[in-house]
Amino acid sequence: MTILILGAGQLARMMSLAGAPLNLNVVAYDVGSQKIVHPLTGEVYSTTLEQAIESADAITAEFEHIPDDVLTICCNSNKFFPGKAAIKTGGDRALEKALLDKTNVTCAPYQLITEKAHLELAVKNLGKPLVIKTCQAGYDGKGQWRLKSDDQIDEIWSQMADFIASGTEEAPHTIIAEKMIPFDREVSIIGARDKHGNVAIYPLTENEHTNGVLTLSIAGKNNHQVEQQAVDAFTKIANELNYVGVLAIEFFDVQGTLLVNEIAPRVHNSGHWTQQGCHCSQFENHMRAVAGLPLGNTELKHITAMINVLGQPSIPSDVLKTVDVTSHWYGKTAKPGRKMGHINVSAVNMSELADKLGELTEYLPEQDYPGILKAAANLVLS
Ligand code: ATP
């Protein structure tokens, strides 16, 4: 079976690696170069997108920001999962909020903005501070502003106006202002839904962000009380979208109550721990779902933490001295802050995980790998 993935980054790479033992052959469409490429080697094929669609048994995507015409031709083949509506919703915060409102899933209070008066209304109704985000095109904390005082309104509005003006009639640019949520922690739920509507959901993941970018995830803490809220939200949203594939939902935990932050209609960085933490990783389950195969086991096999490698030229090989540490390198050219790889660390219990994280800080300095020591200290307390 051949699977065509729209997008040729690390998520396509890891889906390809997970698909190989299932005899799923993956080719990727590089949206930037508009070429069909090998997801691991980057080798460029002479195949056109139309030919790749024709010869694929199933088509999926590794990210949301895909040109509309590409999505349309993929959808017209009836092989595209999770479908155009899900991808569009995940790529537009306004559509995302509309879906949450429709399914009665709580999120941060918000105000859509297309003119300056709306920004002033947001300040008046939601209060300060505000987190302001572009509805389209943002990722890894990009396309965001923090408004803390009234004297920032003019400056932020002028930048927002530039973004709004760069939209077109077919692809309008809009902005959303959200109340800044004083959360205790951030968590995410990741699960798969198959073509028959069966779902398999991974345990809740706790996520640490630094400057708006995910730096560390931990799975395996006792989270039952809040986990059920996340599972309910997942089920409502996945069913509403008649979703097929892996879906991720990020939440703010405010004193035990979850508010949705955002939805990703794809495998997600906060699910990379499943490669070692579960029998069937999020990548394999996504491949299984879109290929029409039965879903795999999502139960926790090992307590696991994932450390993101951001902007580094390589993963220090000394980390492999620690038992049950695996290194995942994406083969990209290093740029400051760029997601280059990740490190998974598994343990039999939280105190062993804390010890291993402590051990790794010898090779992973705080300035390059923030939050590891703090996470280890919190694990000892929990
Ligand atoms: P990614 O693609 O990495 O998930 P993103 O660019 O899509 O990031 P968000 O997830 O919306 O952006 O925001 C990035 C981070 O900024 C969040 O994980 C959270 O730490 C913080 N943040 C976003 N919205 C709010 C909010 N309303 N209140 C408090 N913090 C927020």
Ligand code: MG
């Ligand atoms: Mg996010």
